[in-house]
Amino acid sequence: MRNETPSSPRRRGGAVLPLAIGVAVLALVGWGLWQASRPVPVPIQGQMEARETDVAAKIPGRVAEVLVREGDRIEAGGLILRLDAPEVQAKLAQATAAQQAAQAVARKAEQGARPQEIEMARMQWQRAETAAELARSSWRRVDNLAREGLVAAQKRDEAEANWKASRDAAIAARAQYDLARQGARAEDRAAADAQARQVAGLVAEVEAAHAEAELRSPVAGEVAKVLARAGELVPQGVAAVTVVDLSDQWVVLNVREDALARFAVGSEFDARLPALADAGRARFKVRYSAPLPDFATWRATRGGAGFDVRTFEVHAHPLQPIAGARPGMSVLVD
Structure with missing residues (x-):
């Protein structure tokens, strides 16, 4: 009768190898199922904006x-x-003419009467003085004759009235002469200057409109x-x-409330612009964050329970200018 011998190492190795392969296959399948069950990370997408000015x-x-x-x-x-604004040009011509007239009035008030007018006023005053002196002499003669009874009292009264009227006329002529020498009153000069400044302001306003x-x-x-x-x-x-300032750009992101901690004001993050390939990678700093309107952003975290999250609009500026960046380009934050 044959005696049984123990298994050889070759036979034991042949039994272990399939077991190890099976375990490896099971591990690989399990890892694949675990990876498949994990949620795929979705990058946050934003859009580049720039400062626009409507002229x-x-x-x-x-x-x-x-x-x-x-x-x-x-x-x-x-x-x-x-x-082409012909109406503005017409208003400018009117305002310019009004300014010239106001300036002429102001110069007239400042300079006073002309030398010829002053001389005429002086001559009128001297003639009135001469007439008053003659009337005074006539009244004295008539007054002496009336005292002696040679002339009626009526004549004396008429001569006296004539003398007083001539005297008052001489006084008035002297006042006209003094007025011509002194020129316009200070109030009149101030009023003329103010009117000239007012019209100058009107001209400046029309010129500004013409420049526009x-x-x-x-x-x-x-x-x-x-x-x-x-x-x-x-x-x-x-x-x-519309003029856009490409040196003042930023990215606008719509971030759910449960991911907002990463985008707090003052924080920094890395992002990329797919349109610029490798040159589109840049670092941004958050400058602004505010919630969007409720009707557009409320979203339940779970279908039947839990809390609702809001969506925030986040503005972030690049730390360094991004060469080639244009408004409207997509920005991805992994």
Whole structure:
């Protein structure tokens, strides 16, 4: 009868190897199921924005010439378009004429009467003085004759009245002469000067309106939109050109409340702009955070229970300018 011998190492190894493979397969399948059950991380998507300025005319007018196109770079104070405003030109001509008249009145009040007028007033005064002296002499003679009874009292009274009238006329002529020498009163000069300044202010106002016929950009940037065309009427206060400042950009993110801790004001995060490939990676700093309207952002965390979360609008500015970044480009935060 044969005796049984123990299993050889080769047989034991052949039994362990399939077991190890089975365990590895089971582990791999389990890891795959665990990975599949994990939620896929969804990046937070935002959009680049930039400071936009709508340039509008302060006066209505017809567009005579448009000097920029969309995409042009423009400096602050650069000429955008010209308006044809004949009404403003007419008002400027009227205001200028009124200013010249007011200035002439003010100069007349300041300088006083002309030398010829002063001389005429002096001569009138001297003639009145001579007439008054003659009337006084005549009254004395008539008065002496009346005392001697040679002339009636009526004649004496008439001579006295004539002398007093001539004397008063001489006094009035002297006052006219003094007035001509002294010129206008201080109040009249002040009133004339005030009127001249008032009209000058009106001229300055019309000149400012006339200057607005040349529409200039108040900021430097890139022309994003040209809404006016040559020949069109541009109303007052309606934007004709939009200028975007590419140096003042930020990203706008809509973040749920349960992820807001990462985007607190003052915090920093990394993001990328897919449109710029590797050059689009940048670091941003949060400057602003505020909740969006309730009707658009309430969202339940669970279907039947739990609490509702809100969505916040977050503004973050890049720490360094992003070359090539444009408004509207997508921004992804992993």
